Amino acid sequence: MKLKDCHNISDLRKAAEKRLPAAMFHYIDGAAGDEWTIKHNTNSFEQYEVIPNYLVDVDKIDTSTKVLGTQIDWPYICSPTGYHRLFHHEGEVAAANAASDMGTIFCLSTLSTTTIEEVAEKSKGPKVFQIYVLKDRSISVEYIERCKAANYDALCLTIDVPVNGRRERDLRTGMTVPPKLTLKSYLNIASKFDWTLNYLTHPPTPSMVNIEHRLKDAANDISVMDFMNSQFDRTVTWKDAEWMIGQWDKAFAVKGILSVEDAKRAKDIGASAIMISNHGGRQLDGCPAPFEMLKEIRDAVGDSIEIIVDGGIRRGIHVIKALAMGANACMGGRPYLYGLSVGGYKGAKYALQLLKDEVEQSMILTGVKNVSELNRSFLRRPGE
Numbered sequence: 001m002k003l004k005d006c007h008n009i010s011d012l013r014k015a016a017e018k019r020l021p022a023a024m025f026h027y028i029d030g031a032a033g034d035e036w037t038i039k040h041n042t043n044s045f046e047q048y049e050v051i052p053n054y055l056v057d058v059d060k061i062d063t064s065t066k067v068l069g070t071q072i073d074w075p076y077i078c079s080p081t082g083y084h085r086l087f088h089h090e091g092e093v094a095a096a097n098a099a100s101d102m103g104t105i106f107c108l109s110t111l112s113t114t115t116i117e118e119v120a121e122k123s124k125g126p127k128v129f130q131i132y133v134l135k136d137r138s139i140s141v142e143y144i145e146r147c148k149a150a151n152y153d154a155l156c157l158t159i160d161v162p163v164n165g166r167r168e169r170d171l172r173t174g175m176t177v178p179p180k181l182t183l184k185s186y187l188n189i190a191s192k193f194d195w196t197l198n199y200l201t202h203p204p205t206p207s208m209v210n211i212e213h214r215l216k217d218a219a220n221d222i223s224v225m226d227f228m229n230s231q232f233d234r235t236v237t238w239k240d241a242e243w244m245i246g247q248w249d250k251a252f253a254v255k256g257i258l259s260v261e262d263a264k265r266a267k268d269i270g271a272s273a274i275m276i277s278n279h280g281g282r283q284l285d286g287c288p289a290p291f292e293m294l295k296e297i298r299d300a301v302g303d304s305i306e307i308i309v310d311g312g313i314r315r316g317i318h319v320i321k322a323l324a325m326g327a328n329a330c331m332g333g334r335p336y337l338y339g340l341s342v343g344g345y346k347g348a349k350y351a352l353q354l355l356k357d358e359v360e361q362s363m364i365l366t367g368v369k370n371v372s373e374l375n376r377s378f379l380r381r382p383g384e
Contacts, residue, residue, distance in 0.1 A: 003343050003350050009314045009335045012351055016087075016341040021189040021196075023173035023181060024086055028337050032165030033285030037278055041312025044289035045321050048379045053367035061363050062370045063356070064103075067306055067329045068154040068273055069251040070126040073103025074356050075371055076319055079280075079310055079333035080130030080156065080255075082111030082208075087337060089202035090344035093122045095336060098348035100125025102356060107156055107331070110143070111228070113206040120150035128154040130255070132161065133240045134231040139214060144247045155248050156275065157241055160256030162234045165283040178225040242269040253308065258288055260300040273306035273328075280311055280333060291322060295376075298326035316358025320366060324374040 001015040017025050031038035063074040078099045085091035092114035099106035100123050107128040108119050116129060129147045134140050147155065164177065174181035181189075189196060211231075212224045222230075245252050254266040255275035266274045276290040276297060290311040298307055306328040313319060313332040322330050339351030368374055 001342075003339075003347060006342070006350070006354075008354060009338065009351065012335070012338040012342060012347070012354075016338040019192065019195060020087060020341050021185070021192045023170075023175040023179075023185045023189070024195075025341075026169040026173055027083075027175045028081075028087065028334060028341070030167050030169035031281035031285070032167055032283055035281060035285065037285045037287055037289070038281030038312075041278070041281055041289045041291070042314055042318075044291045044312060045315075045318045047292065047381060048321055048325075049382055050317065050320060050324070050362075050366055051378050051380050052365055053378075056367035056369070058364045058367060058369055060369070061360060063359060063363065065329060065371055067308065068105065068126075068128060068253060070105060070153050072105055072126065072329075074359055075323060075327075075329040076313070076352070076355060076359070077105045077128075077308065077329055077331035078107055078336050078352075079331045080107040080109035080128075080158070081333040081337055082109045083113055083206060084337075084340065085113035085202075085206035087341040088344045088347075089198045090340070091206070092119055094345035095340055095348045096123035096125065096127065098336065098340075098345055098352060099123075101349055102352040104352070105153070108152075110210065111208055113209060115209050116143070116146045116152075117150050120152065126153045128152060128156050128253070130156045130158055131244070132158055132231075133233060133236045133244060135233045136214075136231060139211065139231065140244065141247065143210070144244070148249075152250075154251035154253060154273075155244075156253045156255050157244055158255045158279075159236070159241065159262075160258075160277070160279050160283050161232060162236070163232070164229075165279070165285070167282060177229050178223055238265050238269060241266075241271075245270050253306075255310065257297070258290070258293055260297055263297045263301050263305075267301050267305045271305065273308055274301070275308045275310050275331065276327075277310035291318075291325070294322060294325045294327055313355075316355055316360070316362045319355070319359050320362045320368075320374065321379065323371055324376060324378045326376075 006012045065075045096106040105126045251272045253273035254271045257274045309322045309327045310331045319330045336348045336351045339347035
């Protein structure tokens with residue numbers, strides 16, 4: 001299935017499933033528990049219809065906006081996702097360059113397979129580093145200092161991983177942390193010739209390169225993944241988040257907000273943005289969709305803090321609905337990962353282009369010349 005034959009994100013997902021070994025595809029595609037939440041994330045946008053206004057001059061539209069201290073060409077950001085080089089050998093650099101060329105922000109994950117510095121060197125677009133408050137606080141401080149030196153534009157603190165969610169697809173394939181691949185998984189990998197050839201001919205083996213140098217201070221027999229897994233801290237509180245904000249001097253987002261109470265806390269400790277997110281359904285199955293919490297959270301925090309909606313975005317119309325409800329921007333990970341898996345840089349850019357084209361078309365058909373014009377008057381609940 002070629003890129004040109006993919007007409008939407010769903011098509012890219014199917015193409016990624018054909019190219020990737022099952023373990024890698026399901027790692028991207030899967031979620032926690034019964035996977036109710038991941039489905040609900042997208043389905044929640046169906047709660048509202050968009051009311052268009054016609055006979056409006058929409059010959060020229062403006063999709064640009066400012067978020068996280070950065071002017072971007074359209075209101076969609078690439079979410080932080082780990083292990084890119086497992087899906088395509090071009091890895092995080094390809095995704096970052098795709099975001100840059102599409103005029104938006106790329107968020108680099110702590111669990112990336114490319115260093116903070118290499119992504120900064122090889123991609124000229126705006127960048128955010130996704131970070132955790134780890135047990136060894138010196139690691140978090142090190143990341144902050146490295147991001148300052150590499151001139152990252154913002155930090156994004158993920159708060160919804162006191163423990164990994166139960167991702168049962170990964171348990172079946174062995175794509176766990178650390179990996180425990182099954183015989184069936186290895187046979188499936190061998191059958192994916194294109195992926196296997198690229199994996200074998202583009203060393204080194206993908207690893208969490210931003211932390212592996214710390215292994216010299218750990219036990220001799222511990223792997224990088226085991227070491228990183230041991231660093232997630234269940235004792236982290238809002239005081240730790242406030243401490244981290246004090247270590248940084250640019251835009252700072254808190255990712256993983258799902259309640260009004262947490263949104264208010266993030267605002268009170270000085271965050272410049274909140275990312276309403278349930279980790280793409282990969283943590284707590286059965287929790288609210290980000291979009292359905294947006295109205296309540298925006299009403300509670302007012303306009304003094306940016307809100308970015310992360311989760312379930314598969315169409316440009318979803319972006320329009322989120323902005324109309326009160327978001328400053330949206331973000332997503334799976335759409336560009338599907339594209340990256342199929343075609344590296346070209347595939348990731350293709351995925352973003354599909355979404356951007358849909359955003360522009362939806363604005364024209366809604367009768368909106370500038371994204372700042374979107375408000376709740378454009379939304380209606382079916383039957384009301």
